[in-house]
Amino acid sequence: MSEIIGYVDPGTAATLMQLALAGVVGISALIKLKWHQIKRIFSRTEAAGEASVQEKTDATSE
Amino acid sequence: MIEAGSFRDPAARVFYQDDRVLRGLSEEGAADDLAAREAGVIDALVTAGTLIESWRVDDVAVPAGVPAVAVVESIRVPLVSYPSEWSFSMLRDAALATLDANLVALESGFILKDASAFNVTFNGMRPVIIDTSSLERFPERGVWNAYAQFCDHFLAPLLLEAHGGVPVSRSLTGTVDGFPIADLAPLLKGRSRWAKGVLTHVKMRARIERSAKKMDTSARTEVGVTSLPREAVAASISKMRMIVAGLTSRASSVWAQYEAHLPYDEEGVELKEAFVAAAARVVGHGSVALDVGANAGRYTRLLTEKFERVVAIDVDPGAIDALYRLEGDDLRAKITPLVVDVANPTPSFGWRSTERRAFFDRVSPDLSTWLAVLHHLCLGTGIPLSEVLDLVHGVGPEAVVEFVDPADRMARHITATRRDPLHDYSLAAFESGIAARFDIVSSQPVSATRTLFHLRRR
Numbered sequence: 427m428s429e430i431i432g433y434v435d436p437g438t439a440a441t442l443m444q445l446a447l448a449g450v451v452g453i454s455a456l457i458k459l460k461w462h463q464i465k466r467i468f469s470r471t472e473a474a475g476e477a478s479v480q481e482k483t484d485a486t487s488e
Numbered sequence: 489m490i491e492a493g494s495f496r497d498p499a500a501r502v503f504y505q506d507d508r509v510l511r512g513l514s515e516e517g518a519a520d521d522l523a524a525r526e527a528g529v530i531d532a533l534v535t536a537g538t539l540i541e542s543w544r545v546d547d548v549a550v551p552a553g554v555p556a557v558a559v560v561e562s563i564r565v566p567l568v569s570y571p572s573e574w575s576f577s578m579l580r581d582a583a584l585a586t587l588d589a590n591l592v593a594l595e596s597g598f599i600l601k602d603a604s605a606f607n608v609t610f611n612g613m614r615p616v617i618i619d620t621s622s623l624e625r626f627p628e629r630g631v632w633n634a635y636a637q638f639c640d641h642f643l644a645p646l647l648l649e650a651h652g653g654v655p656v657s658r659s660l661t662g663t664v665d666g667f668p669i670a671d672l673a674p675l676l677k678g679r680s681r682w683a684k685g686v687l688t689h690v691k692m693r694a695r696i697e698r699s700a701k702k703m704d705t706s707a708r709t710e711v712g713v714t715s716l717p718r719e720a721v722a723a724s725i726s727k728m729r730m731i732v733a734g735l736t737s738r739a740s741s742v743w744a745q746y747e748a749h750l751p752y753d754e755e756g757v758e759l760k761e762a763f764v765a766a767a768a769r770v771v772g773h774g775s776v777a778l779d780v781g782a783n784a785g786r787y788t789r790l791l792t793e794k795f796e797r798v799v800a801i802d803v804d805p806g807a808i809d810a811l812y813r814l815e816g817d818d819l820r821a822k823i824t825p826l827v828v829d830v831a832n833p834t835p836s837f838g839w840r841s842t843e844r845r846a847f848f849d850r851v852s853p854d855l856s857t858w859l860a861v862l863h864h865l866c867l868g869t870g871i872p873l874s875e876v877l878d879l880v881h882g883v884g885p886e887a888v889v890e891f892v893d894p895a896d897r898m899a900r901h902i903t904a905t906r907r908d909p910l911h912d913y914s915l916a917a918f919e920s921g922i923a924a925r926f927d928i929v930s931s932q933p934v935s936a937t938r939t940l941f942h943l944r945r946r
Contacts (some may be wrong), residue, residue: 430573430851437636437700438700438703438708439693439697439700439713440635440637440639440693440701441631441711441712441714442687443693443854444635444695444716444721444724446692447724447727448716448724478649
Protein backbone atom coordinates (compact mmCIF):
# COMPACT_ATOMS: atom_id res chain seq x y z
CA MET A 427 0.00 0.00 0.00
CA SER A 428 1.35 3.41 -0.91
CA GLU A 429 1.74 5.95 1.86
CA ILE A 430 -1.34 8.13 2.23
CA ILE A 431 -0.46 11.79 2.02
CA GLY A 432 -2.45 13.78 4.55
CA TYR A 433 -4.54 16.74 3.44
CA VAL A 434 -2.45 18.92 5.69
CA ASP A 435 0.80 19.45 3.82
CA PRO A 436 3.70 19.53 6.26
CA GLY A 437 5.82 21.53 3.80
CA THR A 438 9.55 21.39 3.19
CA ALA A 439 10.56 24.08 5.66
CA ALA A 440 8.26 22.78 8.39
CA THR A 441 9.74 19.30 8.03
CA LEU A 442 13.27 20.70 8.13
CA MET A 443 12.29 22.64 11.27
CA GLN A 444 11.23 19.45 12.97
CA LEU A 445 14.46 17.72 12.08
CA ALA A 446 16.39 20.71 13.40
CA LEU A 447 14.28 20.88 16.58
CA ALA A 448 14.65 17.17 17.16
CA GLY A 449 18.38 17.89 17.06
CA VAL A 450 17.96 20.66 19.64
CA VAL A 451 15.77 18.46 21.81
CA GLY A 452 18.35 15.70 21.47
CA ILE A 453 21.22 17.93 22.48
CA SER A 454 19.40 19.38 25.50
CA ALA A 455 18.43 15.88 26.61
CA LEU A 456 22.05 14.84 26.27
CA ILE A 457 23.23 17.84 28.32
CA LYS A 458 20.68 17.03 31.04
CA LEU A 459 21.85 13.44 31.04
CA LYS A 460 25.51 14.41 31.25
CA TRP A 461 24.90 17.31 33.66
CA HIS A 462 25.12 15.01 36.63
CA GLN A 463 28.56 13.85 35.56
CA ILE A 464 29.71 17.38 34.71
CA LYS A 465 28.58 18.62 38.12
CA ARG A 466 30.45 15.79 39.81
CA ILE A 467 33.70 16.79 38.13
CA PHE A 468 33.48 20.28 39.64
CA SER A 469 32.26 19.29 43.07
CA ARG A 470 34.24 16.11 43.49
CA THR A 471 36.01 17.19 46.66
CA GLU A 472 32.95 18.28 48.70
CA ALA A 473 30.59 15.69 47.34
CA ALA A 474 32.97 12.76 47.55
CA GLY A 475 31.40 11.32 50.72
CA GLU A 476 27.90 11.87 49.41
CA ALA A 477 28.74 10.18 46.13
CA SER A 478 30.04 7.09 47.85
CA VAL A 479 26.82 6.85 49.89
CA GLN A 480 24.89 7.19 46.65
CA GLU A 481 26.95 4.44 45.05
CA LYS A 482 26.36 2.18 48.04
CA THR A 483 22.57 2.58 47.90
CA ASP A 484 22.68 2.00 44.16
CA ALA A 485 24.59 -1.19 44.70
CA THR A 486 22.21 -2.51 47.36
CA SER A 487 19.13 -1.74 45.30
CA GLU A 488 20.44 -3.72 42.39
CA MET B 489 -27.92 18.68 6.19
CA ILE B 490 -24.21 18.52 5.31
CA GLU B 491 -21.88 20.76 7.36
CA ALA B 492 -20.41 23.37 5.00
CA GLY B 493 -17.18 23.59 6.97
CA SER B 494 -16.13 19.93 6.89
CA PHE B 495 -15.01 19.45 3.27
CA ARG B 496 -11.27 19.69 3.87
CA ASP B 497 -10.73 16.18 5.17
CA PRO B 498 -11.44 13.69 2.37
CA ALA B 499 -11.68 10.89 4.94
CA ALA B 500 -14.73 12.29 6.78
CA ARG B 501 -17.71 14.56 6.25
CA VAL B 502 -19.99 15.95 8.95
CA PHE B 503 -23.75 16.00 8.50
CA TYR B 504 -26.75 16.58 10.75
CA GLN B 505 -29.99 14.68 11.12
CA ASP B 506 -32.55 16.16 13.50
CA ASP B 507 -30.43 16.95 16.54
CA ARG B 508 -27.72 14.40 15.79
CA VAL B 509 -24.14 15.18 14.76
CA LEU B 510 -22.86 12.49 12.39
CA ARG B 511 -19.70 11.78 10.37
CA GLY B 512 -19.60 9.70 7.23
CA LEU B 513 -16.20 8.04 6.86
CA SER B 514 -14.29 6.92 3.77
CA GLU B 515 -12.43 3.61 3.64
CA GLU B 516 -9.23 5.15 5.13
CA GLY B 517 -11.26 7.15 7.62
CA ALA B 518 -13.16 4.08 8.76
CA ALA B 519 -9.95 2.03 9.04
CA ASP B 520 -8.25 4.72 11.17
CA ASP B 521 -11.37 5.11 13.31
CA LEU B 522 -11.66 1.38 13.90
CA ALA B 523 -7.97 1.06 14.72
CA ALA B 524 -8.17 4.01 17.15
CA ARG B 525 -11.21 2.52 18.89
CA GLU B 526 -9.63 -0.93 19.15
CA ALA B 527 -6.36 0.50 20.47
CA GLY B 528 -8.32 2.36 23.17
CA VAL B 529 -6.99 5.77 22.10
CA ILE B 530 -10.42 7.29 21.63
CA ASP B 531 -11.51 6.07 25.07
CA ALA B 532 -8.30 7.41 26.62
CA LEU B 533 -8.82 10.86 25.07
CA VAL B 534 -12.50 10.99 26.02
CA THR B 535 -11.63 10.01 29.61
CA ALA B 536 -8.94 12.70 29.69
CA GLY B 537 -11.62 15.17 28.57
CA THR B 538 -9.79 16.36 25.46
CA LEU B 539 -11.96 14.59 22.86
CA ILE B 540 -15.74 14.67 22.49
CA GLU B 541 -17.50 11.36 23.08
CA SER B 542 -18.38 9.46 19.88
CA TRP B 543 -19.66 6.04 18.84
CA ARG B 544 -20.34 3.98 15.70
CA VAL B 545 -23.95 3.91 14.44
CA ASP B 546 -25.64 1.97 11.66
CA ASP B 547 -29.22 3.31 11.74
CA VAL B 548 -28.52 6.37 9.59
CA ALA B 549 -29.17 7.05 5.91
CA VAL B 550 -26.07 8.86 4.66
CA PRO B 551 -26.83 11.82 2.34
CA ALA B 552 -25.47 11.79 -1.22
CA GLY B 553 -21.91 13.06 -1.55
CA VAL B 554 -20.87 11.91 1.92
CA PRO B 555 -18.52 8.91 2.31
CA ALA B 556 -20.54 6.06 3.77
CA VAL B 557 -18.16 3.21 4.66
CA ALA B 558 -18.93 3.87 8.32
CA VAL B 559 -20.85 6.47 10.36
CA VAL B 560 -19.82 7.91 13.71
CA GLU B 561 -22.14 9.92 15.94
CA SER B 562 -20.88 12.37 18.52
CA ILE B 563 -22.28 14.50 21.33
CA ARG B 564 -23.65 17.84 20.21
CA VAL B 565 -21.96 20.85 21.80
CA PRO B 566 -24.64 23.54 22.32
CA LEU B 567 -22.57 26.30 20.75
CA VAL B 568 -19.56 25.82 18.50
CA SER B 569 -17.41 28.90 19.05
CA TYR B 570 -14.50 30.03 16.89
CA PRO B 571 -10.91 30.99 17.77
CA SER B 572 -11.54 34.67 17.02
CA GLU B 573 -14.16 34.59 19.79
CA TRP B 574 -11.72 33.33 22.42
CA SER B 575 -9.58 35.19 24.90
CA PHE B 576 -5.86 34.55 25.32
CA SER B 577 -6.26 31.94 28.07
CA MET B 578 -8.93 30.16 26.04
CA LEU B 579 -6.73 29.88 22.94
CA ARG B 580 -3.82 28.75 25.12
CA ASP B 581 -5.94 26.05 26.78
CA ALA B 582 -7.24 24.92 23.38
CA ALA B 583 -3.61 24.66 22.21
CA LEU B 584 -2.68 22.63 25.29
CA ALA B 585 -5.64 20.31 24.73
CA THR B 586 -4.45 19.74 21.16
CA LEU B 587 -0.89 18.99 22.28
CA ASP B 588 -2.01 16.76 25.16
CA ALA B 589 -4.24 14.77 22.81
CA ASN B 590 -1.26 14.25 20.50
CA LEU B 591 0.94 13.05 23.36
CA VAL B 592 -1.69 10.58 24.59
CA ALA B 593 -2.32 9.37 21.03
CA LEU B 594 1.39 8.92 20.25
CA GLU B 595 1.78 6.54 23.19
CA SER B 596 -0.52 4.12 21.39
CA GLY B 597 0.85 4.74 17.91
CA PHE B 598 -1.61 7.41 16.75
CA ILE B 599 -1.44 11.14 16.07
CA LEU B 600 -3.86 13.94 15.20
CA LYS B 601 -3.53 14.50 11.47
CA ASP B 602 -4.32 18.20 11.76
CA ALA B 603 -4.07 20.92 14.38
CA SER B 604 -6.74 23.41 13.32
CA ALA B 605 -8.04 25.59 16.14
CA PHE B 606 -11.48 25.10 14.57
CA ASN B 607 -11.25 21.44 15.65
CA VAL B 608 -11.51 22.62 19.24
CA THR B 609 -14.49 24.26 20.86
CA PHE B 610 -15.59 25.05 24.38
CA ASN B 611 -18.10 22.91 26.22
CA GLY B 612 -18.87 25.34 29.03
CA MET B 613 -15.34 26.50 29.78
CA ARG B 614 -13.66 23.20 28.89
CA PRO B 615 -11.76 23.01 25.60
CA VAL B 616 -12.68 19.84 23.74
CA ILE B 617 -11.67 18.47 20.34
CA ILE B 618 -14.83 17.95 18.29
CA ASP B 619 -13.20 16.43 15.22
CA THR B 620 -13.49 12.76 16.11
CA SER B 621 -11.99 11.69 12.78
CA SER B 622 -8.73 13.51 13.38
CA LEU B 623 -6.81 10.45 14.58
CA GLU B 624 -4.60 8.51 12.22
CA ARG B 625 -2.05 5.78 12.70
CA PHE B 626 1.53 6.83 13.39
CA PRO B 627 4.08 4.15 12.57
CA GLU B 628 7.43 3.79 14.37
CA ARG B 629 8.79 6.76 12.44
CA GLY B 630 7.26 9.87 10.93
CA VAL B 631 6.92 13.62 11.32
CA TRP B 632 4.32 15.83 12.98
CA ASN B 633 2.45 16.74 9.79
CA ALA B 634 0.35 19.33 11.58
CA TYR B 635 3.33 21.26 13.00
CA ALA B 636 3.04 24.19 10.56
CA GLN B 637 -0.72 24.37 11.07
CA PHE B 638 -0.30 24.34 14.85
CA CYS B 639 2.10 27.28 14.58
CA ASP B 640 -0.32 29.38 12.50
CA HIS B 641 -3.46 28.46 14.42
CA PHE B 642 -2.11 28.61 17.96
CA LEU B 643 1.51 29.59 18.53
CA ALA B 644 1.61 32.70 16.30
CA PRO B 645 -1.50 34.45 17.69
CA LEU B 646 -0.44 33.55 21.25
CA LEU B 647 3.08 34.93 20.75
CA LEU B 648 1.65 38.07 19.14
CA GLU B 649 -0.51 38.75 22.19
CA ALA B 650 2.17 37.66 24.68
CA HIS B 651 4.86 39.89 23.21
CA GLY B 652 3.04 42.41 21.04
CA GLY B 653 -0.13 42.94 23.07
CA VAL B 654 -2.45 42.30 20.10
CA PRO B 655 -5.48 40.29 21.33
CA VAL B 656 -5.85 36.85 19.72
CA SER B 657 -9.47 37.75 18.96
CA ARG B 658 -8.14 40.50 16.69
CA SER B 659 -5.36 38.63 14.90
CA LEU B 660 -7.69 35.68 14.19
CA THR B 661 -10.68 37.69 12.95
CA GLY B 662 -12.00 36.49 9.60
CA THR B 663 -9.32 33.84 9.03
CA VAL B 664 -9.75 30.09 8.66
CA ASP B 665 -5.99 29.45 8.54
CA GLY B 666 -4.82 31.23 11.65
CA PHE B 667 -2.14 33.93 11.68
CA PRO B 668 0.83 33.09 9.43
CA ILE B 669 3.81 32.70 11.75
CA ALA B 670 6.08 34.06 8.99
CA ASP B 671 4.35 37.44 9.44
CA LEU B 672 5.52 37.52 13.05
CA ALA B 673 9.26 37.53 12.30
CA PRO B 674 9.53 41.26 11.49
CA LEU B 675 7.15 42.19 14.33
CA LEU B 676 8.98 40.61 17.24
CA LYS B 677 12.09 42.66 17.87
CA GLY B 678 14.23 43.71 20.82
CA ARG B 679 13.87 41.64 23.95
CA SER B 680 10.98 39.54 22.66
CA ARG B 681 13.33 38.13 20.00
CA TRP B 682 14.91 36.04 22.78
CA ALA B 683 11.64 34.94 24.34
CA LYS B 684 10.84 31.23 24.58
CA GLY B 685 9.63 29.90 21.26
CA VAL B 686 10.39 33.06 19.29
CA LEU B 687 14.01 32.31 18.47
CA THR B 688 13.23 28.81 17.20
CA HIS B 689 9.67 28.73 15.89
CA VAL B 690 9.69 32.27 14.48
CA LYS B 691 13.25 33.41 13.71
CA MET B 692 14.89 30.09 12.87
CA ARG B 693 11.77 29.03 10.98
CA ALA B 694 11.95 32.20 8.83
CA ARG B 695 15.58 31.44 8.01
CA ILE B 696 14.79 27.84 7.09
CA GLU B 697 11.84 29.01 4.96
CA ARG B 698 14.24 31.20 3.02
CA SER B 699 16.71 28.41 2.35
CA ALA B 700 13.94 25.91 1.59
CA LYS B 701 12.78 28.18 -1.22
CA LYS B 702 16.14 27.66 -2.96
CA MET B 703 15.99 23.86 -2.74
CA ASP B 704 15.41 21.92 -5.95
CA THR B 705 12.86 19.16 -6.38
CA SER B 706 15.23 16.29 -5.65
CA ALA B 707 16.36 17.91 -2.40
CA ARG B 708 12.72 18.51 -1.45
CA THR B 709 11.86 14.91 -2.21
CA GLU B 710 14.66 13.84 0.09
CA VAL B 711 13.25 16.00 2.88
CA GLY B 712 9.80 14.60 2.12
CA VAL B 713 10.87 11.06 2.96
CA THR B 714 12.97 11.78 6.05
CA SER B 715 11.38 10.86 9.32
CA LEU B 716 11.99 10.87 13.04
CA PRO B 717 11.45 8.15 15.59
CA ARG B 718 8.13 8.42 17.40
CA GLU B 719 9.88 9.34 20.68
CA ALA B 720 11.58 12.31 19.01
CA VAL B 721 8.23 13.57 17.68
CA ALA B 722 6.72 13.20 21.16
CA ALA B 723 9.70 15.08 22.65
CA SER B 724 9.17 17.98 20.20
CA ILE B 725 5.49 18.14 21.06
CA SER B 726 6.31 18.11 24.81
CA LYS B 727 8.74 20.95 24.22
CA MET B 728 6.04 22.89 22.36
CA ARG B 729 3.72 22.25 25.31
CA MET B 730 6.23 23.84 27.69
CA ILE B 731 6.50 26.92 25.47
CA VAL B 732 2.73 27.34 25.15
CA ALA B 733 2.04 26.70 28.86
CA GLY B 734 4.56 29.40 29.79
CA LEU B 735 2.93 32.16 27.75
CA THR B 736 0.98 34.95 29.41
CA SER B 737 -0.82 37.86 27.82
CA ARG B 738 1.03 41.14 27.86
CA ALA B 739 -2.23 42.81 28.80
CA SER B 740 -2.90 40.44 31.73
CA SER B 741 -1.74 42.86 34.44
CA VAL B 742 -4.33 45.41 33.33
CA TRP B 743 -6.98 42.72 33.24
CA ALA B 744 -6.36 41.55 36.77
CA GLN B 745 -8.49 44.48 37.97
CA TYR B 746 -11.61 42.85 36.56
CA GLU B 747 -11.35 40.15 39.16
CA ALA B 748 -10.68 42.66 41.93
CA HIS B 749 -13.81 44.75 41.55
CA LEU B 750 -17.00 44.70 39.56
CA PRO B 751 -17.76 47.53 37.10
CA TYR B 752 -17.81 51.18 38.07
CA ASP B 753 -20.35 52.17 40.70
CA GLU B 754 -23.44 50.82 39.03
CA GLU B 755 -26.73 52.11 40.34
CA GLY B 756 -29.47 49.89 41.71
CA VAL B 757 -27.45 46.66 41.53
CA GLU B 758 -29.71 44.79 43.98
CA LEU B 759 -32.85 45.82 42.12
CA LYS B 760 -31.28 44.73 38.83
CA GLU B 761 -30.27 41.37 40.24
CA ALA B 762 -33.78 40.75 41.58
CA PHE B 763 -35.34 41.74 38.25
CA VAL B 764 -33.02 39.52 36.18
CA ALA B 765 -33.58 36.59 38.57
CA ALA B 766 -37.35 37.06 38.33
CA ALA B 767 -37.25 37.19 34.51
CA ALA B 768 -35.07 34.07 34.46
CA ARG B 769 -37.63 32.30 36.66
CA VAL B 770 -40.43 33.22 34.25
CA VAL B 771 -38.51 31.99 31.17
CA GLY B 772 -36.42 29.44 33.02
CA HIS B 773 -37.73 26.28 31.37
CA GLY B 774 -35.31 27.04 28.54
CA SER B 775 -31.85 25.79 27.97
CA VAL B 776 -29.75 28.69 26.68
CA ALA B 777 -29.38 32.29 27.83
CA LEU B 778 -27.26 34.96 26.16
CA ASP B 779 -25.76 37.74 28.27
CA VAL B 780 -24.82 40.61 25.96
CA GLY B 781 -22.15 42.91 27.39
CA ALA B 782 -21.45 40.50 30.22
CA ASN B 783 -18.45 42.42 31.60
CA ALA B 784 -17.39 40.83 34.90
CA GLY B 785 -20.30 38.38 34.75
CA ARG B 786 -22.38 39.54 37.72
CA TYR B 787 -25.65 38.75 35.92
CA THR B 788 -24.19 35.84 33.95
CA ARG B 789 -23.77 33.97 37.22
CA LEU B 790 -27.38 34.68 38.19
CA LEU B 791 -28.60 33.22 34.91
CA THR B 792 -26.89 29.87 35.57
CA GLU B 793 -29.43 29.21 38.32
CA LYS B 794 -32.19 28.79 35.74
CA PHE B 795 -30.39 27.96 32.49
CA GLU B 796 -28.35 24.94 31.47
CA ARG B 797 -26.08 27.09 29.31
CA VAL B 798 -25.22 30.75 29.46
CA VAL B 799 -23.27 32.36 26.64
CA ALA B 800 -21.62 35.54 27.92
CA ILE B 801 -20.32 37.93 25.29
CA ASP B 802 -18.33 41.12 25.62
CA VAL B 803 -16.27 43.24 23.27
CA ASP B 804 -13.44 43.40 25.83
CA PRO B 805 -11.05 40.40 25.68
CA GLY B 806 -9.85 41.27 29.20
CA ALA B 807 -13.34 40.93 30.66
CA ILE B 808 -13.82 37.61 28.87
CA ASP B 809 -10.43 36.33 30.02
CA ALA B 810 -11.31 37.22 33.63
CA LEU B 811 -14.70 35.52 33.26
CA TYR B 812 -12.94 32.44 31.85
CA ARG B 813 -10.90 32.17 35.05
CA LEU B 814 -14.06 32.09 37.20
CA GLU B 815 -14.08 29.30 39.77
CA GLY B 816 -16.80 26.77 40.58
CA ASP B 817 -17.59 23.55 38.72
CA ASP B 818 -21.23 24.44 38.06
CA LEU B 819 -20.37 27.88 36.68
CA ARG B 820 -17.55 26.48 34.54
CA ALA B 821 -19.82 23.78 33.12
CA LYS B 822 -22.61 26.19 32.21
CA ILE B 823 -20.96 29.48 31.18
CA THR B 824 -19.16 29.98 27.88
CA PRO B 825 -17.56 33.44 27.74
CA LEU B 826 -16.81 34.76 24.26
CA VAL B 827 -15.23 37.87 22.78
CA VAL B 828 -17.98 39.15 20.52
CA ASP B 829 -18.72 42.76 19.61
CA VAL B 830 -22.48 42.94 19.28
CA ALA B 831 -22.04 45.92 16.94
CA ASN B 832 -19.81 43.80 14.70
CA PRO B 833 -20.50 40.12 15.48
CA THR B 834 -18.55 37.29 13.82
CA PRO B 835 -19.75 37.10 10.20
CA SER B 836 -19.85 33.93 8.10
CA PHE B 837 -16.48 33.45 6.41
CA GLY B 838 -14.07 31.00 4.79
CA TRP B 839 -14.69 29.15 1.54
CA ARG B 840 -17.61 30.75 -0.32
CA SER B 841 -18.23 32.68 2.89
CA THR B 842 -20.14 29.70 4.26
CA GLU B 843 -17.39 27.50 5.70
CA ARG B 844 -17.79 29.15 9.11
CA ARG B 845 -21.09 30.52 10.32
CA ALA B 846 -22.06 33.91 11.69
CA PHE B 847 -22.32 34.22 15.47
CA PHE B 848 -26.07 34.85 15.57
CA ASP B 849 -26.65 31.82 13.29
CA ARG B 850 -24.98 29.62 15.90
CA VAL B 851 -26.75 30.82 19.02
CA SER B 852 -30.50 30.90 19.58
CA PRO B 853 -31.10 31.80 23.23
CA ASP B 854 -34.39 31.38 25.06
CA LEU B 855 -33.56 34.59 26.92
CA SER B 856 -31.15 37.37 26.07
CA THR B 857 -30.10 40.09 28.51
CA TRP B 858 -28.99 43.57 27.44
CA LEU B 859 -27.95 45.30 30.63
CA ALA B 860 -26.26 48.68 30.22
CA VAL B 861 -25.74 47.91 26.52
CA LEU B 862 -28.25 49.96 24.51
CA HIS B 863 -26.83 53.38 25.36
CA HIS B 864 -23.36 52.19 24.27
CA LEU B 865 -24.73 51.04 20.92
CA CYS B 866 -26.95 54.08 20.33
CA LEU B 867 -24.91 56.89 21.84
CA GLY B 868 -21.40 55.40 21.54
CA THR B 869 -21.46 53.48 18.26
CA GLY B 870 -24.22 55.60 16.71
CA ILE B 871 -26.65 52.83 15.78
CA PRO B 872 -30.32 53.92 15.52
CA LEU B 873 -32.49 52.71 18.41
CA SER B 874 -34.94 50.98 16.04
CA GLU B 875 -32.05 48.93 14.57
CA VAL B 876 -30.96 47.82 18.02
CA LEU B 877 -34.51 46.82 18.93
CA ASP B 878 -34.72 44.82 15.66
CA LEU B 879 -31.60 42.94 16.74
CA VAL B 880 -32.99 42.24 20.23
CA HIS B 881 -36.21 41.06 18.58
CA GLY B 882 -34.36 38.76 16.17
CA VAL B 883 -32.05 37.12 18.71
CA GLY B 884 -34.64 35.25 20.74
CA PRO B 885 -38.20 35.10 22.07
CA GLU B 886 -37.56 36.85 25.40
CA ALA B 887 -35.26 39.64 26.47
CA VAL B 888 -34.34 41.72 29.48
CA VAL B 889 -33.37 45.20 28.36
CA GLU B 890 -32.09 48.11 30.41
CA PHE B 891 -32.91 51.56 29.12
CA VAL B 892 -30.46 54.24 30.20
CA ASP B 893 -31.73 57.77 29.84
CA PRO B 894 -29.54 60.26 27.92
CA ALA B 895 -29.45 62.31 31.15
CA ASP B 896 -27.73 59.41 32.99
CA ARG B 897 -24.21 60.08 34.26
CA MET B 898 -22.69 57.25 32.17
CA ALA B 899 -24.71 58.23 29.09
CA ARG B 900 -23.47 61.81 29.39
CA HIS B 901 -19.93 60.49 29.79
CA ILE B 902 -20.23 58.63 26.47
CA THR B 903 -21.62 61.62 24.59
CA ALA B 904 -19.36 64.25 26.21
CA THR B 905 -16.98 64.49 23.25
CA ARG B 906 -19.42 63.65 20.47
CA ARG B 907 -19.81 66.48 17.97
CA ASP B 908 -21.94 64.85 15.27
CA PRO B 909 -25.73 64.72 15.68
CA LEU B 910 -27.30 61.60 17.25
CA HIS B 911 -30.31 59.54 16.24
CA ASP B 912 -33.41 59.96 18.34
CA TYR B 913 -32.64 58.33 21.67
CA SER B 914 -35.19 58.87 24.44
CA LEU B 915 -37.48 56.92 26.73
CA ALA B 916 -40.44 57.92 24.52
CA ALA B 917 -38.70 56.61 21.37
CA PHE B 918 -37.75 53.43 23.25
CA GLU B 919 -41.30 52.83 24.49
CA SER B 920 -42.88 53.31 21.07
CA GLY B 921 -40.13 51.09 19.57
CA ILE B 922 -40.85 48.20 21.94
CA ALA B 923 -44.63 48.64 21.61
CA ALA B 924 -44.28 47.81 17.91
CA ARG B 925 -42.28 44.63 18.54
CA PHE B 926 -42.84 43.20 22.02
CA ASP B 927 -45.25 42.64 24.87
CA ILE B 928 -43.97 44.00 28.15
CA VAL B 929 -43.96 41.20 30.72
CA SER B 930 -42.77 43.55 33.45
CA SER B 931 -40.79 46.72 33.91
CA GLN B 932 -39.12 48.46 36.82
CA PRO B 933 -37.13 51.64 37.33
CA VAL B 934 -33.85 50.88 39.12
CA SER B 935 -32.69 54.49 39.44
CA ALA B 936 -33.81 57.95 38.37
CA THR B 937 -32.34 57.42 34.89
CA ARG B 938 -32.47 53.63 34.39
CA THR B 939 -35.41 51.29 33.74
CA LEU B 940 -35.50 47.54 33.18
CA PHE B 941 -37.93 45.81 30.82
CA HIS B 942 -38.73 42.14 30.45
CA LEU B 943 -39.89 41.84 26.83
CA ARG B 944 -41.60 39.01 25.00
CA ARG B 945 -41.46 38.84 21.22
CA ARG B 946 -44.82 39.37 19.60
